[in-house]
Amino acid sequence: MKGWLKVKDSTEQAINRLLETLLTNGIVDGLLVPLRTPDGRNAVPTLVRDPALLERAAPLAPVLPVNGGTVLGRVTATGALGRVGAVLRNCELRAAVELSKVRQVLLDDVLLIGVDCLGTYRVDDYARMVEEGLDPVTPALAAACDGQVEPLTSYAFRPACTMCERPIPGTGQSYAPDIAIGLLGVPNGERLWVSARDEKLGRGEVPSPLHLEPAEEPAARAEAVQTLVAARTAERDQRFVAFRERMHNPASLLTEFATCIRCQNCMRVCPICYCKECIFRTDVFDHPSARYWDWAERKGGLRLPSDTLLFHVTRMLHMAHACVGCGMCSDACPVSIPVADVFRAVGQAVQERFGYVPGRAPTEEMVIATFREDELQELG
Amino acid sequence: MSDEHTTEFEPRIVAFLCNWCTYTGADLAGTSRIQYPPNVRIIRLMCSGQLDPIYVAKAVLEGADGVLIGGCHPGDCHYQSGNYKARRRVAIIHQVLEQLGFDPDRVWLRWISASEGQYFADTVTEMVATIKKKGPSPFRGQWSI
Numbered sequence: 363m364k365g366w367l368k369v370k371d372s373t374e375q376a377i378n379r380l381l382e383t384l385l386t387n388g389i390v391d392g393l394l395v396p397l398r399t400p401d402g403r404n405a406v407p408t409l410v411r412d413p414a415l416l417e418r419a420a421p422l423a424p425v426l427p428v429n430g431g432t433v434l435g436r437v438t439a440t441g442a443l444g445r446v447g448a449v450l451r452n453c454e455l456r457a458a459v460e461l462s463k464v465r466q467v468l469l470d471d472v473l474l475i476g477v478d479c480l481g482t483y484r485v486d487d488y489a490r491m492v493e494e495g496l497d498p499v500t501p502a503l504a505a506a507c508d509g510q511v512e513p514l515t516s517y518a519f520r521p522a523c524t525m526c527e528r529p530i531p532g533t534g535q536s537y538a539p540d541i542a543i544g545l546l547g548v549p550n551g552e553r554l555w556v557s558a559r560d561e562k563l564g565r566g567e568v569p570s571p572l573h574l575e576p577a578e579e580p581a582a583r584a585e586a587v588q589t590l591v592a593a594r595t596a597e598r599d600q601r602f603v604a605f606r607e608r609m610h611n612p613a614s615l616l617t618e619f620a621t622c623i624r625c626q627n628c629m630r631v632c633p634i635c636y637c638k639e640c641i642f643r644t645d646v647f648d649h650p651s652a653r654y655w656d657w658a659e660r661k662g663g664l665r666l667p668s669d670t671l672l673f674h675v676t677r678m679l680h681m682a683h684a685c686v687g688c689g690m691c692s693d694a695c696p697v698s699i700p701v702a703d704v705f706r707a708v709g710q711a712v713q714e715r716f717g718y719v720p721g722r723a724p725t726e727e728m729v730i731a732t733f734r735e736d737e738l739q740e741l742g
Numbered sequence: 743m744s745d746e747h748t749t750e751f752e753p754r755i756v757a758f759l760c761n762w763c764t765y766t767g768a769d770l771a772g773t774s775r776i777q778y779p780p781n782v783r784i785i786r787l788m789c790s791g792q793l794d795p796i797y798v799a800k801a802v803l804e805g806a807d808g809v810l811i812g813g814c815h816p817g818d819c820h821y822q823s824g825n826y827k828a829r830r831r832v833a834i835i836h837q838v839l840e841q842l843g844f845d846p847d848r849v850w851l852r853w854i855s856a857s858e859g860q861y862f863a864d865t866v867t868e869m870v871a872t873i874k875k876k877g878p879s880p881f882r883g884q885w886s887i
Contacts, residue, residue: 606841609841609842609843610843611843611880612842612843612844612880612881613880614842614843615842615843615844616884616886616887620886641796658885660883661883661884661885662883662885663885664885665885665886665887669800669803669887670887671803671887672796672799672800672803672887675799675802675803675838675842676795676796676799678838678842679795679796679798679799679831679834679835679838680795680796682838683834707841708837708838708841708842711837711838711840711841712834712837712838715833715834715837716833729830729834730830730831730834732830733823733826733827733829733830734826735816735817735826737829737830738829738830738833741829741832741833741836741851742816742829742851742852742853
């Protein structure tokens with residue numbers, strides 16, 4: 363079912379009413395949706411059981427404090443107590459799909475709800491906007507009509523968002539959610555574009571409670587999507603070129619991570635880092651003191667803590683093939699290393715070799731988790 | 743220079759060899775008294791499929807001039823499919839190293855069976871010659887890795 367959803371007061375309220383319908387009609391038993399914190403300075407993913415809480419729902423708040431794919435794992439991986447409707451941005455959806463491949467998210471009884479992502483701000487920037495009484499949503503929705511979305515004056519979108527070429531659910535080889543809510547190329551303030559999988563919306567004999575006015579996808583929407591995607595793709599390619607230019611020899615790798623303080627935040631916030639126990643959080647790299655002296659003797663000196671570059675390179679080898687480009691790593695880096703640029707660029711090379719698109723389909727297997735007998739014969 | 747041969751660059755190659763094929767092949771090369779250059783440090787794995795990419799990354803970042811991964815021929819893995827998994831990982835390793843500006847041709851994957859002692863010796867000889875031409879790894883002796 364595809365069609366228009368009428369907006370009565372505001373776009374956000376129209377979406378929230380749709381969510382409320384899902385919860386009160388028993389189509390879902392809980393909703394995972396960002397709620398405004400009591401002070402209003404953040405919007406955090408919350409598992410909502412009481413529809414009354416939905417008045418705080420902020421599905422459009424342009425802030426990403428955590429990748430929702432990670433938290434969807436928390437409420438499904440070891441057995442959800444009902445069907446959860448998960449309101450996710452497209453990078454969160456991609457993460458959920460990737461995590462489902464390693465059974466750290468179970469999608470069996472999840473109603474995926476995707477909303478066009480117009481770009482997000484850093485958590486601290488968003489909080490400051492709220493403190494300053496600024497409204498980042500209204501201008502973005504207005505600009506979404508033609509796809510030319512700019513950040514608020516004197517603010518910047520998160521770098522990962524400016525290079526995200528797949529912000530729209532169900533397009534660009536993205537897995538289509540069960541309900542996709544379109545903001546781009548729609549008459550702002552009047553209607554929303556909704557595309558839904560009917561079979562997931564009725565439960566038994568109960569018909570879908572979404573009152574959509576059936577229609578074909580408007581041409582203006584395809585154009586707006588194309589405008590936004592083209593701008594993001596150009597930015598991405600430029601950043602890839604910049605990365606490859608500064609990475610001309612291995613010494614550049616030392617330069618790239620020279621300022622790393624080895625907090626390992628990038629690994630902690632990464633939705634894709636799938637190891638239940640990361641080797642870098644074990645004592646594998648804790649050695650007897652004498653060993654450090656030996657190594658220092660051999661090389662003349664030894665940077666400590668040791669194996670900092672090994673940490674980053676190992677992460678690239680383990681998960682860059684499934685990097686969804688959400689940019690949580692760059693956000694979490696206290697010394698502003700462009701971690702996401704590195705992982706996206708490296709990831710792209712691996713993904714291309716295997717024709718792999720992270721977040722395309724839960725039925726595919728992760729590059730590192732499978733093999734084919736008749737592949738890669740140039741290697742042996 | 744008269745002492746040129748004494749100062750010639752001697753590559754250090756770390757080899758990860760599977761127990762059932764390539765390691766046994768290397769053993770055969772030894773017991774058959776086949777000569778090959780002594781530049782290779784062998785680490786025995788039960789299977790090439792046991793090779794976590796971190797092993798290769800560690801060797802490379804610690805300054806190994808080359809890494810050789812040896813497994814059973816396709817179809818001959820003692821554990822059915824370990825060598826196919828290793829092959830995927832090597833492809834990933836190559837792509838990542840290339841992106842980081844490190845010559846991926848310093849990491850070799852070869853299928854060498856238990857009866858191919860001569861082939862093992864030939865492979866090491868060829869690899870040492872190739873790496874000698876490439877010169878030392880840019881990570882050799884880096885204290886700030």
